Amino acid sequence: MSFIKIPTKGMRDFTPREMEIREYVLSIMKETYMSFGFEIIQTPIVEHIENLTSNQGGENEKLIFKVLKRGEKLDLEKATNENDLVDSGLRYDLTVPLTRFYANNMNDLISPFRAFQYGTVYRADRPQKGRFREFMQCDLDIFGEKTNLAEIELIEAIVTFLRRLSFNNFEIRINDRRILLAMIASSGLPIEKANDILISLDKLDKILVEGVKEELTRDGYDESKIDAYLKLFMEDSPLKEFCQNFEIDENIVNSLDEIMKQVSEDLDCKIVFDPTLVRGMGYYTGPIFEIRVDDLASSVGGGGRYDNMVGNFINQSVPACGFSIGFERLVLLLEERGFVIPSKKEKIAYVVSDKNNLSNALKKANKDRNNNQIAAVYYRSKNYKHQKEVLESNGFTIIED
Amino acid sequence: MSFIKIPTKGMRDFTPREMEIREYVLSIMKETYMSFGFEIIQTPIVEHIENLTSNQGGENEKLIFKVLKRGEKLDLEKATNENDLVDSGLRYDLTVPLTRFYANNMNDLISPFRAFQYGTVYRADRPQKGRFREFMQCDLDIFGEKTNLAEIELIEAIVTFLRRLSFNNFEIRINDRRILLAMIASSGLPIEKANDILISLDKLDKILVEGVKEELTRDGYDESKIDAYLKLFMEDSPLKEFCQNFEIDENIVNSLDEIMKQVSEDLDCKIVFDPTLVRGMGYYTGPIFEIRVDDLASSVGGGGRYDNMVGNFINQSVPACGFSIGFERLVLLLEERGFVIPSKKEKIAYVVSDKNNLSNALKKANKDRNNNQIAAVYYRSKNYKHQKEVLESNGFTIIED
Numbered sequence: 001m002s003f004i005k006i007p008t009k010g011m012r013d014f015t016p017r018e019m020e021i022r023e024y025v026l027s028i029m030k031e032t033y034m035s036f037g038f039e040i041i042q043t044p045i046v047e048h049i050e051n052l053t054s055n056q057g058g059e060n061e062k063l064i065f066k067v068l069k070r071g072e073k074l075d076l077e078k079a080t081n082e083n084d085l086v087d088s089g090l091r092y093d094l095t096v097p098l099t100r101f102y103a104n105n106m107n108d109l110i111s112p113f114r115a116f117q118y119g120t121v122y123r124a125d126r127p128q129k130g131r132f133r134e135f136m137q138c139d140l141d142i143f144g145e146k147t148n149l150a151e152i153e154l155i156e157a158i159v160t161f162l163r164r165l166s167f168n169n170f171e172i173r174i175n176d177r178r179i180l181l182a183m184i185a186s187s188g189l190p191i192e193k194a195n196d197i198l199i200s201l202d203k204l205d206k207i208l209v210e211g212v213k214e215e216l217t218r219d220g221y222d223e224s225k226i227d228a229y230l231k232l233f234m235e236d237s238p239l240k241e242f243c244q245n246f247e248i249d250e251n252i253v254n255s256l257d258e259i260m261k262q263v264s265e266d267l268d269c270k271i272v273f274d275p276t277l278v279r280g281m282g283y284y285t286g287p288i289f290e291i292r293v294d295d296l297a298s299s300v301g302g303g304g305r306y307d308n309m310v311g312n313f314i315n316q317s318v319p320a321c322g323f324s325i326g327f328e329r330l331v332l333l334l335e336e337r338g339f340v341i342p343s344k345k346e347k348i349a350y351v352v353s354d355k356n357n358l359s360n361a362l363k364k365a366n367k368d369r370n371n372n373q374i375a376a377v378y379y380r381s382k383n384y385k386h387q388k389e390v391l392e393s394n395g396f397t398i399i400e401d
Numbered sequence: 402m403s404f405i406k407i408p409t410k411g412m413r414d415f416t417p418r419e420m421e422i423r424e425y426v427l428s429i430m431k432e433t434y435m436s437f438g439f440e441i442i443q444t445p446i447v448e449h450i451e452n453l454t455s456n457q458g459g460e461n462e463k464l465i466f467k468v469l470k471r472g473e474k475l476d477l478e479k480a481t482n483e484n485d486l487v488d489s490g491l492r493y494d495l496t497v498p499l500t501r502f503y504a505n506n507m508n509d510l511i512s513p514f515r516a517f518q519y520g521t522v523y524r525a526d527r528p529q530k531g532r533f534r535e536f537m538q539c540d541l542d543i544f545g546e547k548t549n550l551a552e553i554e555l556i557e558a559i560v561t562f563l564r565r566l567s568f569n570n571f572e573i574r575i576n577d578r579r580i581l582l583a584m585i586a587s588s589g590l591p592i593e594k595a596n597d598i599l600i601s602l603d604k605l606d607k608i609l610v611e612g613v614k615e616e617l618t619r620d621g622y623d624e625s626k627i628d629a630y631l632k633l634f635m636e637d638s639p640l641k642e643f644c645q646n647f648e649i650d651e652n653i654v655n656s657l658d659e660i661m662k663q664v665s666e667d668l669d670c671k672i673v674f675d676p677t678l679v680r681g682m683g684y685y686t687g688p689i690f691e692i693r694v695d696d697l698a699s700s701v702g703g704g705g706r707y708d709n710m711v712g713n714f715i716n717q718s719v720p721a722c723g724f725s726i727g728f729e730r731l732v733l734l735l736e737e738r739g740f741v742i743p744s745k746k747e748k749i750a751y752v753v754s755d756k757n758n759l760s761n762a763l764k765k766a767n768k769d770r771n772n773n774q775i776a777a778v779y780y781r782s783k784n785y786k787h788q789k790e791v792l793e794s795n796g797f798t799i800i801e802d
Binding site for chain 2: 002003004005006007008011012013014015016017019020022023030032034035036037039040041042043044045046047048050051054065066067068070071074076079080081082085086088090100101103104105108109110111112114120122124133134145147149152153156160262265266267314345347349358359362363365366368369372373374375376377378379381387390391394
């Protein structure tokens with residue numbers, strides 16, 4: 001018998017205690033997002049291998065769990081490489097299936113469409129602390145809204161959600177991909193190298209200005225242009241002032257300013273323009289944003305506008321703006337904080353020693369259940385001391401017959 | 402670009418309308434089962450191929466979606482068969498992972514352990530109406546309870562759940578695997594052929610007594626013994642009377658009688674002894690049961706006691722009793738009935754035509770959301786007639802500026 005007790009590499013079992021907080025976070029998320037008019041959609045975990053390897057996923061495409069062809073389609077003799085063996089794989093994010101979903105169902109959807117998708121995704125990454133091969137993603141996306149109303153509603157939904165989970169000390173950082181590009185262009189650096197330059201800029205936090213300068217110099221850019229570029233970041237001024245130092249369409253700046261004003265006015269929360277915010281992905285086309293909480297160095301979530309991606313993918317122009325919250329990080333943070341789930345139901349365990357009292361205990365339990373309580377009936381075990389201990393440590397009040 | 406719009410074969414996208422009812426059924430299920438002290442656990446969708454092919458899954462083991470080994474482990478040159486290529490697969494049910502989970506976590510669990518697991522499972526079946534390659538399973542199991550308290554609590558939980566979904570005309574059928582065996586033995590039929598004989602008996606509904614007799618005769622059993630066996634089923638009497646016609650341990654009969662009495666007393670529902678109920682799986686060891694509703698020929702769920710399986714699997718004796726509800730069937734039934742989700746939240750769409758009114762609309766929307774309503778803000782689109790139509794058909798009340 002070759003039965004294996006532990007989960008497959010990098011994947012996890014969740015005990016009832018662990019599930020309790022995961023279910024709670026998800027329920028608050030659903031309630032909040034749905035109150036903003038987002039609608040839940042769901043897609044299969046298994047996706048066409050063609051869609052998963054369409055260059056939409058960057059590095060993640062190297063981490064696909066591939067699913068073997070079945071039946072006659074699998075011809076091991078003739079197979080010369082992996083692609084001959086597989087026809088599907090496990091999704092590595094929710095964006096690829098969302099795009100496919102939108103293309104497949106757009107005629108049945110409200111426009112603009114507010115999508116909320118949650119579910120597990122799979123990456124054959126090297127497992128390490130806090131990184132898993134199966135993990136939850138929770139994405140909010142608005143398709144078909146070209147104005148900054150999309151950004152405002154997205155950010156307000158996330159902020160409302162975080163507050164309902166008792167996160168209060170957080171900061172929203174916001175920038176615009178077009179500001180990042182304008183700064184490069186106006187410094188005389190080559191705009192066609194924008195992605196490379198931004199990869200260096202993105203390290204500012206860690207390697208500081210000197211480090212970024214060193215990298216850009218190593219990459220062969222003109223020193224005076226590098227200096228002009230980096231000098232722009234020295235300015236510690238609000239958005240509009242900051243943007244006077246280089247050439248940029250004022251509509252872009254005004255629109256970003258509107259987002260910041262509206263969100264902070266509506267929800268009284270800290271939203272900061274951060275010209276060094278890059279958010280990796282080259283597919284962003286407009287505002288980008290992320291949220292940081294006090295006790296975590298990295299962000300708990302982020303997103304932005306990606307107007308060209310869906311359109312390119314389905315041969316039809318579709319403005320899009322999305323936000324992904326780091327579900328696993330949030331759960332970990334709450335656990336570390338010793339977060340207590342509010343207003344949990346009362347739990348009652350009827351422990352019966354005389355079989356004649358069973359019927360009575362069952363009736364009482366059913367009454368409790370109808371009164372919105374949790375009730376379970378157990379026979380008294382031989383080792384009652386232990387049984388009592390375990391039940392009590394699981395939050396049960398014990399009633400003996 | 403080889404982008405494919407439809408989901409992979411036999412799998413489904415779920416639109417917001419479809420998700421609404423799925424989410425509702427699941428939420429009622431969670432609430433009800435948890436009120437009975439069942440605790441939610443979760444296991445990965447990817448399972449060790451060794452566990453999936455351990456002969457626990459019967460025919461389902463032929464339908465596994467197999468996952469390709471990754472990196473250096475995959476050696477296509479040396480591979481001579483499928484097993485050289487794969488190290489894991491997608492679970493085809495929730496019982497294999499539950500068993501693994503129990504073996505892996507038993508020291509941290511309440512005993513007896515009441516597990517509620519829900520999630521998708523995968524079978525590379527030939528797709529057909531109502532049968533899919535990715536579908537939800539929802540299992541309740543009690544591990545460690547050797548008395549009929551397990552059966553009683555399981556059945557009462559299911560009945561309570563079905564009633565909360567407004568299913569009222571249903572019938573619970575119950576039998577005991579040991580009664581099935583005793584009837585075979587006392588008729589003189591060979592007990593070591595019990596599984597074959599029961600496969601024939603299971604067709605009674607379709608091929609009637611004559612058909613069953615014909616099959617058993619063809620299988621070479623003695624005609625007088627076949628007649629004696631089938632004659633037992635002619636008796637249309639209650640459990641205790643019925644069981645007087647063959648030799649059986651009266652404790653078995655009394656225990657089954659207790660279950661029936663207790664459940665019908667507690668919940669005033671129809672629970673019927675059905676000596677022809679077989680429930681396929683040979684692994685059952687005691688009471689077996691299933692639930693039928695009026696408008697569906699087959700059952701919406703079933704289960705039973707399987708005291709030896711977990712024990713065999715983990716080398717430790719563990720009494721077990723489980724029930725699996727047909728989630729997809731229930732959802733389909735509710736859709737066919739035109740089921741309306743009770744007490745849905747009010748949905749308000751603020752449609753803004755003047756940008757200057759946006760801020761005001763956003764504030765009103767946030768107020769609505771805090772008042773437990775659903776609110777979304779939209780700009781008025783060029784084709785307002787269509788926009789209005791779609792919003793209204795999606796249940797929104799429209800407020801214009």
